[in-house]
Amino acid sequence: MERLPSWIRRHLAALRALLVLTLVTGAIYPLLVTGVAQAVFDGNADGSLVQKGGKDVGSTLIGQSFTDGDGDPIKTYFQSRPSAAGDGYDPTSTAASNLGPEDVLDTLPVAGAKDDEGNPDTGRQSLLTQVCARSKVVGELEGVSGARPYCTGDGVGAVLKVFPTVGTPTRVVSVNQACPATPFIPVYQGVKVECGRPGQDYSAGRTVPVRGNARAVVPPDAVTASGSGLDPHISVAYAELQAPRVARERGLGVDTVRALIGRHTAGRALGFMGEPGVNVLELNLDLDRLKG
Structure with missing residues (x-):
């Protein structure tokens, strides 16, 4: 009987290996592990x-x-x-x-604007504002102070944009507090603090988170x-x-x-x-x- 060409024999060997490994790793091994788990761990193996x-x-x-x-x-x-x-x-x-500790600037929603899907613009909360808002809610629910460092009294990140970035400030904006909100501090280095105006670009300013004097009562895992x-x-x-x-x-x-x-x-x-x-x-x- 004439031997098969080498390329056919190689393909047949690969096919046999595929079938054997599929049977071992796709059927025998999972059934074995499942059986052992059911016998040893009982209800835990079903998801506790x-x-x-x-x-x-x-x-x-x-x-x-x-x-x-x-x-x-x-x-x-x-x-x-x-x-x-x-x-x-x-x-x-x-x-x-996937938000880190440097995520402190909100994107304020613009009234009447819509996103790419036609939904009303809701803006974007930074991680800092999410933490501040959660702390405020938990504090109200539990009857304790929801204040914490770097948070305003109305539950957003206490962050300023200072202009210019270097030198004596001439303009200061509480960028996470949308107008007509009252800024969490009235004056910064002798300059009156403005509320944030949705849609304005404040990227040219220097970012200054303000710690404040608050002591956190609400634990970290309640807000993260x-x-x-x-x-x-x-x-x-x-x-x-x-x-x-x-x-x-x-x-x-x-x-x-x-x-x-x-x-x-x-x-x-x-x-x-x-x-x-x-x-x-x-x-x-x-x-x-x-x-x-």
């Missing part, structure tokens, strides 16, 4: 799902929002940290905002999203801040609520990495069981 009343209500590994239909916090529940994953805690869009956008935990400090409000809304003693916080506080990973965290879903479910 949590049930209430016989229905899946979430996962201990993925955070979720505890808000009403309008997006407002439900006061009887502990609130999770912000999420930048899709519309919030979307596993298919897990991501951070996690890297994945799916973090199911909040800090013990943020849970403690919410405890009086939850206790009041549910008619419980604060000590009772704090005891539940302690029960759902996980320690540092491997005993030394990270900080202790409180699983929000498990804590809220335990609160519901406590009330029957």
